Amino acid sequence: MVPFVLEKANDIEAAIASAVAGGRYIAGGTTLVDLMREEVERPERLIDINALPLRDIHVDGGDLVLGALATMADIAAHPDVQRLHPMIAESLIEGASPQLRNMASIGGNLLQRVRCPYFRMLDAACNKRNPGSGCAALEGLNAGHAVLGTSSHCVSTHPSDVAVAFVALGAIMRVRGHQGERSFAVEDLFRLPGDTPHREHTLLPGELIVEIRVPSAPYGRRARYLKVRDRASYEFALVSAAVALEVEDGVIRS
Known part of the structure; x- marks a missing residue:
């Protein structure tokens, strides 16, 4: 590990200013x-952001709102989450051990890096880590890699389980930067690899x-998450799926 400076952010604007200047958030x-x-x-x-007021979990107009720093454990155990969207x-719970769920934030889970072994091998070709170097996984160990949305430059897959559930439920994320706030679908956070696999998200x-x-939806309580693993x-998943159904009089409407 190379030496680094650790800053503690006490408000959101200060954290953003430090990040724009080249810092990295850590929760x-x-x-x-x-x-x-x-x-x-x-x-x-x-930039340590753990002191920021972003841990609240509440219901607003029927919508479930999750602060980005709320831990996986706190969200999974929250009665409103279990009542409105048990699939989350x-x-x-499927996504990590109890120890990791107690530490990891929901925002960090969505921004975690890929689990491809070649990404973590500094002497292996990896376009995500070293653009233009190639993709060792194309002809190497790739049992846990993507079967859809791949390219000739990268076949890795995002490892977040809850991201799959959020996409199925039409979740929206709110972000703040030095140019103000914006909101967009969680689905639009992630980029397909194309020829720029090192660009993983749209932040x-x-x-x-x-x-x-x-968002509040009648299918929230009729949703399930299924994960196949070794x-x-x-x-981590070999394959996973999230399904939400709107059922009326025994008939699937959507």
Whole structure:
């Protein structure tokens, strides 16, 4: 791990200003710290955002609102989540061990890096880590990689389980940056690899996820998340699916 400076942000605007100047946000750090140890990530400055007021979980006009710093564990155990959108709790429990769920924030979960072994091998070709170097997974170990949305430059897949549930439920995320706030569908956060796999998401430099809003919908209680993996204990998905159905008089309407 290379040396770095750690700053503690006490308000959102200060955090954004530091990030625009080149800092990296850190909350639970369950992915970032590992990558720093392996020197895949080498940030010179980290911005600790754990003191920011972004942990609230509440219902607003029927919509479920999740603060970006709420932990996976707190969200999965929250009665409003279990009542309105049990699939979210299901996907979070399936997504990580209890220790990781207690540490990881929901915003960080959506921004975690890929689990491709070649991404973490500094001597392996990886267009995501080193653009233009090639993709060792194309002809190497790729059992856990994507079957849809791939390109000749990258076949890795995003590892978040709850992202799949959010997309099925039409969740909206609100972000804030130095140019103000904007909202967009969680689905639009993620970029297909194309010929620029190193560009993983659509956030602008310094933008901070503030909250995720899951709209009220009759199918929220009739939704399920299914994950196929190599073992029953904590493991990343080989394939996963989230399905939400609107049923009326025993008939699937949508």
